[in-house]
Amino acid sequence: MDDSDSLKATHEKALRLVRILELLKLKPWTAQQLATALGVKKRAVLYYLEDLKELEPYLGFRLLHDPLRHTYALNAGVLLSDIDKVVAHTALRMLYHHSPGHNQQYLEAMLKLARGLPEPARTVAQRSAEAMAARGPGLEGSNLEKITSAWFRRQLVQFHYQLPGRREPTKFELETYFIEVSRANMAVYVIGRERSYKNELRTFKLARMQFVTLVGPTEAYEIPASFDPREYLSDAWGIVGSGGNPVRVKLRFLPQAAQRIREGGYPNLKELGQRDDGSLVVEVTVGTDEDGFPIELLSWVQSWGPRVEVLEPANLRDTWLAEARQLLQQYEPQSWMAPKTYWAHTHKDRARWQTMQEHVSEVARLAAEKAAPFGESEKAGLSGRLHDLGKYGDLFQLRLEGKERGLDHWSAGAHLALFEYRLVDVALAVQGHHIGLQSGARESLKGMRLESLSQKHPLELRLTETDINLLKKRLQADGLELPPSSQAQISVSTSAATMLDTRMLFSALVDADFLDTERHMQGEVRPSPPPLQPERALERLEAHLNRLAADENLPEGIRCLRQQVSGACAQAADQPERLFTLTAPTGLGKTLAMLRFALKRAVQDQRARRIVVVLPYLSILDQTAQIYQELFADFGPHYILEDHSLAYRPLRKELSDEQDLAELERRLLAENWDAPIILTTNVQLLESLHANRPGACRKLHNLAGSVLLFDEVQTLPTHLAVPTLKTLSRLASEKYGTTVVFATATQPAFDALHDKVKEGEPQGWQPVEMIPELEALFRNTRRVQVEWWLKDPTPFAHLVTLLEVDPQALMVLNLKRQAHALFRQAAERGLEGLYHLSTALCPAHRLKVLEEVKDRLREGQPCRLISTQVVEAGVELDFPMGYRALAPLEAIAQTAGRINRHGLRREGRLVVFVPEDEGYPDKAYQQAARLTRALQAEGELTLEPAVFRRYYQSLYTLQNVSDPEIETLIQTQNYAELARRYRLIETAAVNVVVPYNDEALALMQEARDRGIAADWIHRARPYTVPFFLPKGGPPSFLETIFLRYGRSEVPDWYLCPDQALYDRLLGFTPEEGSGAGLVV
Structure with missing residues (x-):
């Protein structure tokens, strides 16, 4: 082919391409239709279409292909x-x-x-x-791509969004209605209906959205036909609409600005008139933020400088003036300039923002005061001065104005404490006052350097300032003093004592910080608790004990023994030691005897400030609280402070009555245990002593100079024995002046662990027993004869026959499945007064059963109770006859404590047997039960202190007395991991709300309608049972529920609406194989 032929072919191809474009502009065409119109083959047309596809970027069109109709068309909308x-x-x-x-x-x-x-x-x-x-790089581009896709497909989108004043981003779910650019700052915003909280139209800044994801596939939402961006943004200065409540702003512009205002074409601006001096008064109708403040208008007003005056509203005028004054201070000559004001906290009233000088001074003062009882005022005061050092950074000041986020303001003070003052505990406390205590290992401490954090922050935050000297100068310019630098070596310890010392210092700091922030934000709402008044309280208690000693409703022998125990406790208070045991049989008044010890101790020891009663079971705690409240009813409100789950009651927002106000005050005092007598649980106290979070540790400093009364101490898990005793022994040192009492009828041989406790610690565990002649006391109070049927398993049928013979008897088994099986067989015999008790019954149901059981026992009616070991959890019953499935010796003793409890009969009888369906809740329980059986085989086994000592010493050789992982975490001073590992109750059970009564059903419906929150959980607990989920996930009979705020699914709360699964006698009876049989 010569050049002329080539040119001719190219010309013809170009004409055909132009012709195809002209045809496609008119309507869509198939390739065959185009081939017919051009008089060429279909294959040639397909080649031409490929050429046109390549020319798209240069010719400004887009070739569209519809694969369903096989047509091609031009997107004429982009032909610009x-x-x-x-x-x-x-x-x-x-x-x-x-x-x-x-x-x-x-x-x-x-x-x-x-x-x-x-x-x-x-x-x-x-x-x-x-x-x-x-x-x-920036987020806005990828966010725009996802939001656009969601908008065009009408698909829901989820994202995290940093709201002003919130520490953590909030999760939202949004229907996208429109994408708009703000007239005020030219940023891109998304307008739509948020479905997570208020289900209303909201505006979100595109660049502030994080982790944007499309939700689906779901049915496409509909954009309401009534939605009109013009109406929604009608009163917006930039992008913030008023939601129907715009504010009118009056401004006066000086003559040199008046003409520019008239030329501006500003939205919603109306001229009100020109004054004689040539100034122009205008009115702007503009949207506001949630606080009613025209936030978008502020920066525009400020841009006019002195050429504008704000006339109305007052909040805009005051804010503009305050910021103008700050600007003036910043630019005035240094020689006569007032020092710049640095702010610690905002307030809804801008005039009441708190300065750094005020906050830091008060936190330092309070922290020093809190740490004085254990001699660490100097360190605590330094911690208070350093804790917010990073707030002197300019970025943090911008954060308070909502212009910055994602900042770390605590690491600057930690850096100074560690590398300039060489104080590891101060550094850890300052670092942890927001994020919790972390690790005191050398490698972790190296990571506190600001140089390291500025390059790579473990929380992906930014420092407010990297120049530590600049921050120091600003703090000192506020009149706050810092000590001289130290040249000492940084000392790193590996003991549990050091960890407690750090937590106590940390506690003083965070409590001081919480208290000052609370006062700034809420005013003086915290009540002042009454003093302990130990002399008066002891006099009141001893008068009560004298009345009990004269009560002829109790046998004289029991009264004499109670006086003996109480007197021994009073004498023990005179001893100088700080670790005690109180070993006394059930029913001899340990509760009041311990209190007598504590009050007498407080009279004699000037360091004693409060009494903390620590109990393992809520049932015992409730009984103790009633006794104490009645005894000290006139000692003032909050003399007795309860801190446990059942103490909480819902609050109404308006705090409408005295009960609401009392509950608010109780909650405030419970945050830091600021009361004379505290009643709490093992879990609350011991887990707080090993915690790392500010809220949990806040109360710890108030344990210094306290008397801790632990009742039923045998419930402490064996694998936590040594680390727990290490911490408590440090607390009972001269440094803290705390006295610790371990009380129980079955005293563990913890003193046998003295060497293990003392290993690497300043002291071990060598308590003094309060009762001088233990063996004689137990011989004189033997009220139960124990029989051991351990040779062969006892069939359930035989146990039912025994229950037929004994009209009043207690039968305790180890598992719910055993108790259910025995109960069903007994029910088939038609036994009168037959009851069941286990955690298959919700707490409200258990309480009702116990009330009926006590009534029948008191009235002498037939009463046969088949229970799991839940009956041993502080339940006060008195049966003449008992049967106990083989168990750990301390559990057998607990059952014995429910037999002839008050000594009203000559002797009670307890039979220990091996059930036909032998089973145990866990391996440790099984080991202890088999040890009991082995010791019984060696000779007659009694429930006396010497036998228990031998039992526990043997048990400690079989079971681990110290969790190896916890020991490692102590060695490495890893506070965060230790807090996660130290758990008194290890269970994977979830909470199931059961259909016990109408109130439970109403709570279920409320959860469906509104989701659940803390107040709902407190109201639902009486109707809740524990349940182990099968490996495959929640079974079909459980209904999931959602959080009230955020609408995320709750992983450990479920509803069981099926009333057929909740038996009026046996409680929650789900399908077989659910794992429920393992819960007691």
Whole structure:
């Protein structure tokens, strides 16, 4: 082919391409239709269409292919004129300049538009666009891509969003209605209906959205036909609408600005008139934020400087003036300038913002005061001065104005404490006052350097300032003193004592910080608790004990023994030691005897400030609280402070009555245990002593100078014995002046662990027993004869026969499945007064059963109770006859304590047997039960102290007395991991609300309608049972529920609406194989 033929073919191809474009502009065509129109084969048309596809970027069109109809068409909407292209290109550049970081989507759109410009404009525009790619990465581009997809598909989108004043981002779910650019700051915003909380129209800044994901596949939502962006933004200055409540702002512009205002074309601005001096008064109707403040208008007003005066409203005028004064201070000559004000906390009233000088001074003072009882005022005061050092950074000051986020203000003070003052405990306390105590290992301490944190922060935060000297100067300019630097070596310890010392210092700091912040935000709402008044309280108690000693309703022998125990406790208070045991049989008044010891101790020991009663079971705690409240009813409100789950009651927002106010005050005092007598649980106290979070540790400093009374101490898990005793022995040292009492009828041989406790610690565990002649006391109070039927298993049928013979008898088994099986067989015999008790019954149901059982026992009616060991959890019953499945010796003794409890009969009888369905809750329980059986085989086994000592010493050789992982965490001083590992109750059980009564059903419906929150959980607990989920997940009979705020699914709370699964006698009876049989 010669050149003329080639030119002719190219010309014909070009004409055909132009012809195809003209045809496609008119309507969609198939390839065959185009081939017929052009008089060519279909294959040639397909080649032409591929050529057109490649020309898209240069010709400014888009070739669309519909695979269902096999048609091709042009997207005429993108065929722009030259002026269209320049306008779009300019708008894109403006968006790009105002977006944070590099935005790939804006850049690609600019390059596409540039290709459609004629030369040389095309080259200049391309160069300019490509130069923008050098900017750092930003989120806005990827967010825009996802939001656009969600908008066009009408698909829900989820994201996290940092709201002003919140520490953590909030999760939202949104229906996208519109994408808009703010007139005020040129940033891109998304408008739509948020479905997570209030189900209302909201506006979100695109660049502030994080972790944006599309939710689906779901049915497409509908954008309401009534939605009109113009109406929604009608009173917005930039992007913030008022929601129907706009505010009218009156401004006066000086003459030199008046003409520019008239030329501006500002939205919602109306001229009210010109004054004689030439100034112009205008009114702007504008939307506000949630506090009713025209936040978007503020920066525009400030941009006019002294050429504008705010006339109304007062909050805008006051804020503008306050910020103007700050600006003036910043730029006045240094020689006569007032020091710059640095702020610690905001307030809804801008005039009441708290300065750093006020906050730091008060926290330092309070922390020193809190740490004085254990001699660490100096360190605590330093911690208070350093804890918010980073707030002197300019970035933090911007954060308070909502202009910054994601900042670390605590590491600066920690750096100074560690590397300038060489104080590890102060550094850890300052570092942890927001994020919790972390690790005191050398490698972890190295990570406190600001240089390291500025390069890579473990929480992906930014430091408020990297110049530590600048922060020091600003703090000192506020009149706050710092000690001279230290040249000492940084000392790292590996003991549990050191960890407690650090937690106590940490406690003083965080309590001081909480208290001052609370006072600033809420005012003086915290009540002042009454003093302990130990002399008066002891006099009241001893008068009560004298009345009990004269009560002829109790046998004289029991009264004499109670006086003996109480007197021994009173004498023990005179001894100088700080570790005690109180070993006394059940029913001899240990509760009041311990209190007598504590009050007499407080009379004699000037350091004693409060009494803390620590109990393992809520049932015992409730009984003790009633006794104490009645005894000290006139000692003032909150003399007795309960801190446990059952103590909480819901609060109404309006605090409408005295009960609401009392509950609010109780909650405030419970935060730091600021009361004379505290009643709490083992879990609350011991887990707090090993915690790392500010809220949990806040109360610890108030344990210094306290008397801790632990009752039923045999419930402490064996694997936590040594680390727990290490911590308590440190607390009972001269440094803290705390006295610790371990009380029980079955005293563990913890003193046998003395060497293990003392290993690496300043002291071990060598308590003094309060009762001088233990063996004689137990011989004189033997009220139960124990029989051991351990040779062969006892069939359930035989046990039912025994229950037929004994009209009043207690039968205790180890598992619910055993108790259920025996109960069903007994029920088939038609036994009168037959009851069941286990955790299959919700607490409200258990309470009702126990009330009926006590009534029948008191009235002498037939009463046969088949129970799991839940009856041993502080339940006060008195049966003449008992049967106990083989168990750990201390559990057998607990059952014996429910037989002939008050000595009203000559002797009670307890039979220990091996059930036909032998089973145990866990391996440790099984080991202890088999040890009991082995000791019985060696000779007659009694429930006396010497036998228990031998039993526990043997048990400690079989079971681990110290969790190896916890020991490692102590060695490495890892506070955060130790807090997660130290758990008194290890269970994977979830909470199931059962259909016990109408109130339980109403709570279920409330959970469905509104989701659940803390107040709902407190109200639901009486109707809740524990349940182990099968490996495959929740069974079909359980209904999931959601959080009230956030609507996320709750992983450990479920509803069981099926009333057929809750038996009126046996409680929650789910399908077989659910794992429920393992819960007692």
